[in-house]
Amino acid sequence: MSLLVVGSVAMDSIFTPFGETADALGGSAVYFSVAGSLLHPVQVVGVVGSDYPVHELDALAARGIDWSGVEHAEGESFRWKGKYSYDLQSRETLETRLGVFARFQPKIPASFRSAEYVFLGNIDPELQLGVLTQVERPRLVVCDTMNYWIQGKKSALLELLARVDVLMVNDSEARELSSDWNIHRAGRWILRQGPSRVVIKQGEYGALLIEPHRTFYVPAFPLETVFDPTGAGDAFAGGFMAYLARTGSLAEDNIRRAMVYGAAMGSYAVEQFGIKGFEQVTLDAVERRVRAFQDLTHVELAERLP
Amino acid sequence: MSLLVVGSVAMDSIFTPFGETADALGGSAVYFSVAGSLLHPVQVVGVVGSDYPVHELDALAARGIDWSGVEHAEGESFRWKGKYSYDLQSRETLETRLGVFARFQPKIPASFRSAEYVFLGNIDPELQLGVLTQVERPRLVVCDTMNYWIQGKKSALLELLARVDVLMVNDSEARELSSDWNIHRAGRWILRQGPSRVVIKQGEYGALLIEPHRTFYVPAFPLETVFDPTGAGDAFAGGFMAYLARTGSLAEDNIRRAMVYGAAMGSYAVEQFGIKGFEQVTLDAVERRVRAFQDLTHVELAERLP
Numbered sequence: 001m002s003l004l005v006v007g008s009v010a011m012d013s014i015f016t017p018f019g020e021t022a023d024a025l026g027g028s029a030v031y032f033s034v035a036g037s038l039l040h041p042v043q044v045v046g047v048v049g050s051d052y053p054v055h056e057l058d059a060l061a062a063r064g065i066d067w068s069g070v071e072h073a074e075g076e077s078f079r080w081k082g083k084y085s086y087d088l089q090s091r092e093t094l095e096t097r098l099g100v101f102a103r104f105q106p107k108i109p110a111s112f113r114s115a116e117y118v119f120l121g122n123i124d125p126e127l128q129l130g131v132l133t134q135v136e137r138p139r140l141v142v143c144d145t146m147n148y149w150i151q152g153k154k155s156a157l158l159e160l161l162a163r164v165d166v167l168m169v170n171d172s173e174a175r176e177l178s179s180d181w182n183i184h185r186a187g188r189w190i191l192r193q194g195p196s197r198v199v200i201k202q203g204e205y206g207a208l209l210i211e212p213h214r215t216f217y218v219p220a221f222p223l224e225t226v227f228d229p230t231g232a233g234d235a236f237a238g239g240f241m242a243y244l245a246r247t248g249s250l251a252e253d254n255i256r257r258a259m260v261y262g263a264a265m266g267s268y269a270v271e272q273f274g275i276k277g278f279e280q281v282t283l284d285a286v287e288r289r290v291r292a293f294q295d296l297t298h299v300e301l302a303e304r305l306p
Numbered sequence: 307m308s309l310l311v312v313g314s315v316a317m318d319s320i321f322t323p324f325g326e327t328a329d330a331l332g333g334s335a336v337y338f339s340v341a342g343s344l345l346h347p348v349q350v351v352g353v354v355g356s357d358y359p360v361h362e363l364d365a366l367a368a369r370g371i372d373w374s375g376v377e378h379a380e381g382e383s384f385r386w387k388g389k390y391s392y393d394l395q396s397r398e399t400l401e402t403r404l405g406v407f408a409r410f411q412p413k414i415p416a417s418f419r420s421a422e423y424v425f426l427g428n429i430d431p432e433l434q435l436g437v438l439t440q441v442e443r444p445r446l447v448v449c450d451t452m453n454y455w456i457q458g459k460k461s462a463l464l465e466l467l468a469r470v471d472v473l474m475v476n477d478s479e480a481r482e483l484s485s486d487w488n489i490h491r492a493g494r495w496i497l498r499q500g501p502s503r504v505v506i507k508q509g510e511y512g513a514l515l516i517e518p519h520r521t522f523y524v525p526a527f528p529l530e531t532v533f534d535p536t537g538a539g540d541a542f543a544g545g546f547m548a549y550l551a552r553t554g555s556l557a558e559d560n561i562r563r564a565m566v567y568g569a570a571m572g573s574y575a576v577e578q579f580g581i582k583g584f585e586q587v588t589l590d591a592v593e594r595r596v597r598a599f600q601d602l603t604h605v606e607l608a609e610r611l612p
Contacts, residue, residue: 021438067564087487181393181508186530204489205511206525217602219512219523224490247612254603283611290607297603299562301596305345305589306553 002043002114003245004138005032005232006106007121008132009046010068011058012274015083015094018227021181024274025056027078028121028144029070031231034237034275035265037063038286040246045069045131049077069109074101088229089204108134110209117245119237120164122146123155132163140250142166142199142241143231150177151193163193168237170201184210197255199240201233201266209259214252218259219296221267221289225233228273235278239265264289307445308349308420309551311338312412312437312447313427313540314384315352315376317581321389321400324533330580331362333384334450335376337537340581341571342544343369344592349418351375351437355383355406375415379406388412394535395510414440417531423551424468425543428452431462438469443504446556448472448505448547450539456483468500474543476507490516503561505546507572515565520558523603524565527573527595534579539570541584545571565594570595 005028012026033042041064048054048070057067076099084091106127108115114136120128120143128143141164150173151159157177162168167190175181178189183200185208190198200208204226206219240262247254264286268277311334318332334524339348347370354360354376363373382405388395412433420442426434426449434449447470455463456479463483467473473496481487484495492505493516510532512525546568553560570592574583 089487182530183534184530188530202511205508208525208528215528215530215602216605217512217525218527218605219603222490222514222521222523224488224494226488235471248606253606257607259608260605287611294605294607296521297525299522299524299566299598299600300559301563301566302553305593 001040001116001245001248002112003040003117003119003241004043004045004108004112004115004135005029005036005061005121005238006045006108006128007032007123008101009044009048009052009121010080010101011052012230013079013081013189014230016088016228017084017086019273021273025053026080026231026274028234030275031234031269032119032121032238033065034063034278035235035269036061036242037065037244038265038278038281039239039261040064040203041066042238042242043069043113043115045106045108047071047073047100047104048072049075061077068141069112071107071279073103075100082230084229088226091229106131106134108167109217116140117241118142119241120144121234125160127148128160128178129156129163140165140241140244142168142237144168144237145173147173147176158193161190164195166197166199167195168199168201168240170203170233173198174184183208184215184287199259201236205231207236207259207263209255216256216259218263218293221263221293221295223267223271226270229270230274235269236262236266239263260270260290260293261286263293278294307346307422307551307554309346309423309425309547310351310414310418310421310441311335311342311425311427311544312351312414312434313338313376313425313429314407315350315354315358316384316386316407319385319387319502320534320536320579322394322534322579323390323392325579327579329385329488331359332386332537332580334540337540337575338425338427338547339371339574340366340369340544340584341541342548343371344571344584344587344589345545345548345567347372348544348548349375349421351412351414351418353379353406353410355379355381358383372558375418377413379409381406388536390535394532397535412437412440422446423547424448425547426450427540431455431466432461434466435469437595446471446547446550448474448543450474450543450590453479453482454542464499467496467587470501472503472505472525473501474505474507474546476509476539477564480504480506489504489514490521505565507542509535513542513565513569515561517558522562522565524569524599527569527599528602529573529577532576535576536580538575541575542568542572545569566596566599569599569609
């Protein structure tokens with residue numbers, strides 16, 4: 001059950017009230033694969049420039065991340081610089097330098113084309129569509145997007161939605177895409193465009209799984225220390241997809257389980273700067289955390305009201 | 307197991323994108339008792355002016371609401387006028403006329419003093435303390451407050467916190483009270499002031515129950531139509547307290563059940579204008595809705611990771 005992610009491999013410079021990092025490993029494909037590889041091997045397709053600290057990627061290969069689909073291009077790597085507000089509720093982009101990412105045309109290596117689980121990270125929807133023409137017959141395609149593409153490439157995005165199984169976005173993206181502020185109506189609107197499920201991430205609150213006749217909610221893990229929200233959504237996606245690839249079942253109950261593994265990975269992402277939160281995490285720790293999630297919403301109602 | 311609420315009995319004029327009401331029944335004690343009385347009789351202490359549509363309160367008495375503790379004073383009733391934003395995420399107070407509420411000194415009738423479950427609605431913490439000197443030995447005291455008192459009557463509020471079992475506030479109030487933006491640390495700070503539990507309401511997202519060694523989360527009910535958020539927090543409190551009064555158990559598991567009944571009542575409050583959402587609700591409907599809440603977060607993890 002191979003798992004493929006196509007997305008950005010970047011260098012992030014992040015300022016939070018608790019410290020800062022410069023040119024640290026980042027990007028959707030990096031967060032996705034670092035989180036996902038705790039549960040299942042991950043194949044990555046992306047691009048880096050000639051300045052990228054490739055040895056840092058190589059060091060992560062032992063976790064089960066196959067970087068052989070990452071193209072090495074002449075020029076600068078994708079760099080993002082951002083600053084969070086004192087309460088981490090909002091962030092400001094200080095600088096975006098696309099570098100080699102501006103000309104990125106994902107080429108899926110022959111050995112990756114049979115991937116059964118495919119995650120299309122947040123890139124131009126035309127490129128996301130291009131990936132779908134290169135993979136053979138995935139069992140599950142999940143895609144992310146952002147306001148930039150919703151505004152600028154709406155028709156390509158709608159064409160993509162008709163061809164994916166799950167759209168995974170945050171609440172403001174779902175609202176903007178559907179032009180509806182009610183998140184449940186927004187979810188239904190998205191379902192009508194093609195996906196059989198929508199996952200809507202709500203930051204510090206949690207995440208919703210909206211299906212045609214049922215809704216599931218997983219709250220965010222209660223954390224008293226949050227250092228850096230960057231990458232939480234991609235780590236969520238990595239945990240979600242890797243759990244499904246590992247277990248091989250797309251049954252409704254298993255999708256709910258995958259949501260909890262996703263939420264657990266999101267919680268590790270925000271506990272430390274960058275991908276540091278994953279360095280010491282063991283599978284045992286993951287298992288304890290998903291059980292804590294279960295306790296967080298556990299309630300047994302009486303058979304009938306006394 | 308008698309249940310007492312002390313709070314405002316007001317007339318609300320509300321503007322939302324979906325319509326408006328003028329001089330409709332409102333106030334914390336009204337929302338609390340209309341919601342709570344679905345599960346258990348409620349005794350109310352408050353004050354109304356000579357202009358109050360008392361016949362409308364009387365019509366609600368058949369639900370099990372005892373209004374005999376509501377004082378009838380000379381003068382105008384408490385009036386609140388507010389306007390919600392297009393997405394119901396924020397509201398602006400257009401007018402507050404305290405009227406007879408400005409001189410409100412809660413007097414608990416002799417027949418209410420043995421109340422075992424006491425809810426102190428959002429009024430001056432000095433008056434909330436005054437209520438506690440009049441009741442005999444309640445099993446559970448829950449109080450609400452707001453930013454106005456946090457800013458203006460902090461020391462009285464801290465004195466009150468040392469004497470209540472549960473503080474029930476919304477997230478911005480918890481943050482302001484504790485001077486901590488992290489909601490879990492804010493909850494711990496409040497626990498150190500005296501309450502054994504804190505309930506933090508998060509509007510459209512849900513509500514947290516923070517206890518010294520455990521946290522519970524109940525999401526908001528997924529509603530595709532939300533008309534008027536007014537009173538949702540007081541309806542939540544009414545459902546929470548009335549469930550506890552009805553079942554008579556303060557065991558941890560039962561408090562979690564009470565959170566779900568509270569969330570169900572909050573959902574009825576927002577589905578219609580004012581207290582209209584409760585007019586047609588039956589106990590059977592409540593039971594179906596709390597079961598839907600359980601399904602909303604239901605997940606069964608595998609014994610061990612495959």
